[in-house]
Amino acid sequence: MLTEAQAWQALDAVEDPEIPVVSVTELGIVRxxxxxxxxxxxxxxxxxxxxxxxxxIAESIVDALKAAGAGKVSVETRLAPPWSTDWIAESAREKLRAYGIVPPQPALPDGAQVVRFMSRKLPCPRCGSSHTTRLSEFGSTACKSLYRCEDCREPFEYFKPI
Amino acid sequence: MTQTTPAHLEYVLRLGDAALIHGQRLSEWCGHAPVLEEDLALANMALDFVGQARMLLSHAGVLEGKGRDEDTLAFLRHEGQYRNPTLCEMPNTDFAHTMIKGFLLGSFNLLMWSRLCGSSDEALAAIAAKSLKEARYHVEHTGDWVIRLGDGTEESHRRAQAALDMLWPYTNELFAANPTDDAAAAAGVGPAWSDLAEDWEKAVLAVLKHATLTVPARTPFQSYGKFGRHSEHLGHLLAVMQHLPRSFPGATW
Structure with missing residues (x-):
């Protein structure tokens, strides 16, 4: 039988399948x-x-907890309050950057207006230049947009605030 | 949680079916978009809509209380049992058409989710709070394209205007008054869709003006998809979407 602390410790090792440098606890999705x-x-x-x-993710959580010695494990989904990128742990932000993904800026407050032709000046995670252009609102996953650095010419992703 | 009434169920089904059918149309673009970035964007938006549909139809199944789940509701109903507005099922033509349609619907969704965050139905309010965040990105993306295409080249303007002229009459249906909405509004489930008309028109017209597009005059044309009377296009869409579960009943993977 696991203690609650041991369970959290086991969860700290469960990676996000699409961004394997960040754990599910750092991502802030385990409530x-x-x-x-x-x-x-x-x-x-x-x-x-x-x-x-x-x-x-649900399967990985069950597997990790069972491997750590838990008996029966179930995963429940809770919708409210909705997940926000503001819940991503501080420790994960540097890991994201090192992996080539610019971490999210603060999420828009409720009732915020939709912005047209948004030009966020994001620093390139590779060379640090802020001479960057958004190529696409949506990147390889719904949670990221695609940018290009105009100086080092490398593409990079931005974790969209939500 | 409020007492489930037929109007309550019908109201949630309209939202769920709108998300499902719009998501299905967007997914048809996968591998066909004009550029790779838009292929990704359209597929990602389709995923958001199908995800929202899953939550809404699961909730509708619970409200109905007859043991139907999201899959049963999505794959085993007939055309006349769908409650999406006709606008959602309009077939894809060109990219401008999809962006205009996505913008008209997205702007509606943005207002709808925002109001539904205060629903007396807690599960619906939770789905709304989540969907609202996604809808902002949909409206930003499609709105940017409406402006870029409308205020673009002669050809892109022509196509965007043709799409707007074709789709605009179908927006009448979104705001048509009906007893389901009245009952849902009275119970605090959500706003009568007609209540959103003014704010929707204001938001949409501002962008269309930027896009140098001419807003068509309102006509008495009415479509009736949300009442279960669809265009000839929905049946074809369902034939594709439901093919697998109809051919292999009970199939799982």
């Missing part, structure tokens, strides 16, 4: 770990409605 008579319940808040990694 609660509940030790009950019927086993261990992990409450997860999905990032995007259609995120294709959701099911894989």
């Amino acid at each position: 609660e770990v509940i030790l009950g008579e019927d086993g261990l319940r992990v409450v997860v808040t999905p990032t995007y409605s259609g995120c294709p990694a959701t099911e894989m």
Whole structure:
């Protein structure tokens, strides 16, 4: 039987399948770990409605906890409050940058207006130049947009604030 | 959670079906978009809509209380049982058409989710709070393209204007008053869609003006998709979308 602290420790090692430098706890999607008579319940808040990694993450969580010695493990989804990039741990931001993804700026407040032709001046994660251009609002996954550095000419991704 | 009434269920089905059918149309672009970046964008938006549809239809299944889940509702209903507005099922033509349609619908969704965050139906409010964040990016993306195409070359302007002329009459349906909306609004489930008309028109017209597009005059044309009377296009869409679960009942993977 695992303690709650041991369960969290095991979860710290579960990687996000699409951004393998960040764990699910650093991503801020694990809301609660509940030790009950019927086993261990992990409450997860999905990032995007259609995120294709959701099911894989749930499987990885179950596998990791069982490997750490847990008995019965179940994963529950909780929608409210909705996940925000503001929940990403400070420790994960440098890891994202080192991996080539610019970490998210603060999320838009509720009721914020939609911005047209947004030109965020993002620093290139490779050379640091702020001479960068957005190529696409949507990158390889819904949570990122695609940019290009006009100085080092390398493409890079931006974790969109949500 | 409020007592489930037929109007409550119908209201949630309209939202769920709108997301599903729009998501399906967007997914048809996969591998066909004019540039790779848009292929990714369209597929990602399709995923958002299908994800929203999954949550909404699961919730509709719970409200209905007959044991139907998201898959049963998505794959095993017939055309006349779908409650999406006709606008969602209009077939894809060119890229301008998809951007105009996405912008008209997205602007509507933005207002809808924003209002539904205060729904008396807690599950619906939670779905709305999540979807609202995604809808902002959809409107930003499609709105940018509406301006870029409308205020672009002669050819892109011509195509954007043709798409707007073709799709505009179908927006009448979004705001048509009906007893389902009245009952849902009275129960605090969500706004009557007609309540959103003024804000929607204001938001949409501002962008269309930037895009140098001419807003068509309103006509008495009415479509009736959200009442279950669809265009000839929905049946074809469903034939593709439902093919696998209909051919192999109970198939899993």
